[in-house]
Amino acid sequence: MSDLQRPAADWELQFVIAGCAERRVPIEIIGSGSKRAIGRPVDGTVTVTTTSLRGISLYEPNELVMSARAGTTLSHIEAELAARGQMLPFEPIDLGPATGGPQGAQTIGAVFATNMSGARRILHGAARDHLLGVRGVNGRAEMFQAGGRVMKNVTGYDVARGLSGSWGTLAVLTEVTFKVIPWPETAATIVFLGLPDNLALELLSVAMALPVEVSGAVHLQASVAERLNHPGLRSLNKSITALRLENFSSAVSGRKHRLKEALKVYGKALELDHRETLEFWGELRRLSVMPNRPTLLWRISTKPTTAPKLVAAIKRYMPAEAFYDWGGSLIWLEVPATADAGTAEIRRVTAIHGGHAMLIRAEPSVRASVEVFQPLSPPLERLTRGLKAAFDPAGILNPGRMYANL
Amino acid sequence: MTLSRMPEPDQAVLDRSSAIIKDLEALIGVDGVISEEEGRRAFEADALTAYRQAPMVVVLPRSTEDVSKVLKYCHRNGLKVVPRGAGTSLCGGALPMADSIVIGMSRMNRVLDADFVNRTITVESGITNLAITDAVSAEGFFYAPDPSSQLACTVGGNLAMNSGGAHCLKYGVTTNNVLGVKMVLIDGEIVDVGGAYPDAEGYDFLALIVGSEGQFGIVTEATLRILPRAESARPVMLGFSSCEAAGQCVAAIIGSGIIPVAIEYMDRPAIAVCEAYAKAGYPLDVEALLIVEVEGYEEETTRLLRDIVDIARSFDPKVVEASTSPEHSARIWKGRKAAFGAMGRISDYYCMDGTIPLGRLPEVLSRIAQICAEHRLKVANVFHAGDGNLHPLILYNANDADEARRAELAGAEILRLCVSVGGCLTGEHGVGIEKRDLMDVQYTPSDLAVQMRIKSVFDPNWQLNPGKVFPLSALEASRASAAADQAA
Secondary structure: OOEEOOOOOHHHHHHHHHHHHHHHHOEEEEEEOOOOOOOOOOOEEHHHHHHHHEEEEEEHHOOOOEEEEOOOOOHHHHHHHHHEEOOOOOOOOOHHHHHHOOOOEEEEEHHHOOOOOOHHHHHHHOOHOOOOEEEEEEOOOOOEEEEEOOOOOOOOOOOOHHOOOOOOOOOOEEEEEEEEOOOEEEEEEEEEEEEEEOHHHHEEEHOOOOOHHHHHHEEOOOHHHHHOHOOOHHOOOEEEEEEEEEOEEEEEHHHHHHHHHHHEEEHHHHOOHHHHHHHHHHHHHOOOOOOOOOOOEEEEOOOOOHHHHHHHHOOOOOOOOOOOOOOOOEEEEEEOOOOOOOOHHHHHHHHHHHHHEEEEOOOHHHHHOOOOOOOOOHHHHHHHHHHHEEEEEEEOOOOOOOOOOO | OOOOOOOOOOOHHOOOOOHHHHHHHHOOOOOHHHHHHHHHHHHOOOOOOOOOOOOOEEOOOOOOHHHHHHHHHHOOEEEEEEEEEEOOOOOOOOOOOOEEEEOOOOOOEEEEEEEEOOOOEEEEOOOOOHHHHHHHHOOOOEOOOOOOOOOOHHHHHHHHHHOOOOOHHHHHHHHHHEEEEEEEEEOOOOEEEEEEOOOOOOOOOHHHHHOOOOOOOEEEEEEEOOOOOOOEEEEEEEEEEOOHHHHHHHHHHOOOOOOOOOOEEEHHHHHHHHHHHHHOOOOOOOEEEOOOOOOOHHHHHHHHHHHHHHHOOOOOOOOOEEOHEEEHHHHHHHHHHHHHHHHHOOOEEHHHHOOHHHHHHHHHHHHHHHHHHOOOEEEEEEEEEEEEEOOOEEEOOOHHHHHHHHHHHHHHHHHHHHHHOOOEEOOOOOOOOOHHHHHHHOOOHHHHHHHHHHHHHHHHOOEOOOOOOHHHHHHHHHHHHHHHHOOO
């Protein structure tokens, strides 16, 4: 059992890190710990949680900006935003349920530290796109700030955004400032049934090329769709291809009509109303179709046109079930558990088709022995080591979480 | 102006210049090297014309391999390198030093691949911003970031400065629209970061590279996101008798849940100059003019404009004029887009670029007026109100040394003001040479140290675009601390 530290102020965190840096003691950095089963396991002598750094420090609805201490829960933030008719643009995904962790527990700091975005990313961009500024403490025990609270800021390098997706290996974030957007007046979904992967992905690309601002574009293979909670969609035994529109009411109905007209060659579309739309996309946001099981879960980023080919190629080596998000540029792929997690084949196929793959769910022993994050090209690896040394020369922050020996 | 000090040129390098020129000619061909004085002088300044210095030599590569060969040579010989796109930087980002080699990217201007199904385009970095949209518009797409200089500026320069534009309120700035780059590091190594798919692997180097002001490497190719163009875009002009009313109207529009594609603001002096130049039909008897643009399908824009006008009514507008045709829209925009040029016809001006929290707009505008009055200078304000990015234009006579000095002092005071209300020094133009010495107004020494160490990861000897972004004093402090790191 490692020593658990809950700093409640930046200076307390700085004090803890300074002590560890001096003695070269490895620290595991967590928020609520809901993503602890993701990435390579960290063997920390000390565990630092940000959960005592909490609270919203600034919220200006008329300026679409909020600042919050890193340990504030996402659910608290979303409730405060909803009370003013606003939301996070990037619909952060909750990987807790799919990886055996708690649901709805994640902190806002961890959302940005892992750059986890949901379906709405295709319209509004990723978590990192909405990060305006951070405060944090690096592995040198230096308190620093980067970016700020204004929408446009090119004063110096974009260090705040550069820290997104670094999984606590460069610095511990203590406060994040981000952009928010208004809730749409209404939302609707149109659903096509029974399309094979290649046609479904073609449909998604056609839809994304229309100026209707599709805010969700997914395809669930039939075996994946039957895991939905939604009773109507679950029992159809067919693949599901769904498009979401969010806007003011008359725009949604006009755009829905245009979309159906442009896509009529793909068959008759079902419609989900506002309430069903919230339920359906809410499920996907919790990755309910990839429940926690003793199988492996991969997350593969690629071009929409190559996605079905990539999945078909992997299926030549192993059974695989796919949920395509982001118009096909993101694949959640479930494959049977093996000692090497299918790494050799999946990485080779991904390299051939272009893209990158991350192992999301596997036993700790597997995650400790294979590359969990996409292996880097030699020049990128050199830069990665350089960046790590610039922020954390003693290598004490989440050592080995992303890459072994880093 | 009292110019910021540039690093002293290295006499030993200058003494070797003819040998260096010969070597570069051997590397990429005689026609890729400009060494005669007249040719070099064309590269002596960018759009921050107060600073001028011809480089030792200019090279114009035709390929990533050319760039790699030149950088490897410069690395081995300890030479300074200044990357240059079209030279439209407003902060001296492309200003050469006497002992530097300018690498001009203008010959690398091809579209390599337009992929309409996956909605991406891959281009060489010397292509102009507007040429990207031109290459995809027949298929109904566009490239979103639209800096005012988009006819001339290159995407390489846009990446270096993380450029914005009038429409970034809805579509974001350069960093939100780039998926991958091919970059040559100072030692000549070629690195691919990201690609035609979302969220590059590992650390977000793309975030660091975009906005690094040419100090991390030379980007030779970029893969960008392209978007389907809306069926219609229509602006409405709203004139107010006070800047407070205009500011409150902006906040009310955004607070209502409508996100327009652009909200532009002009004050009375700016309106007068733009109207005289562009005959856009702007009202001359208002204190503040907003141009609010919405887009979508025809029936949607009609409704959105109606909603916006309804909101504006509560702030007692003197003028409400919604566009009724594409020609009308073009006329409304013509004045705003010509603002900097129109201003340049009547006076020299110093263009500021601070960003502020929108709620502080009225007090900041009145303080700007006060600061300029104290320095006996006129000021006109033209800016992107939706995101708080101000462009006060301080008018002065460049031939009057005292007036030029006062303009610079007033400018620095305005930027300090922006930072003091929670804003920043520069929203879209970059730091360059111009705002270098103000960086410590916004950042603590450890904030700056964090940034400078990242620079050293990419370019350990600080050869790429030196003398910019960081105060020279901070630089010296960082060298000392790096030496201490080495010793530890």
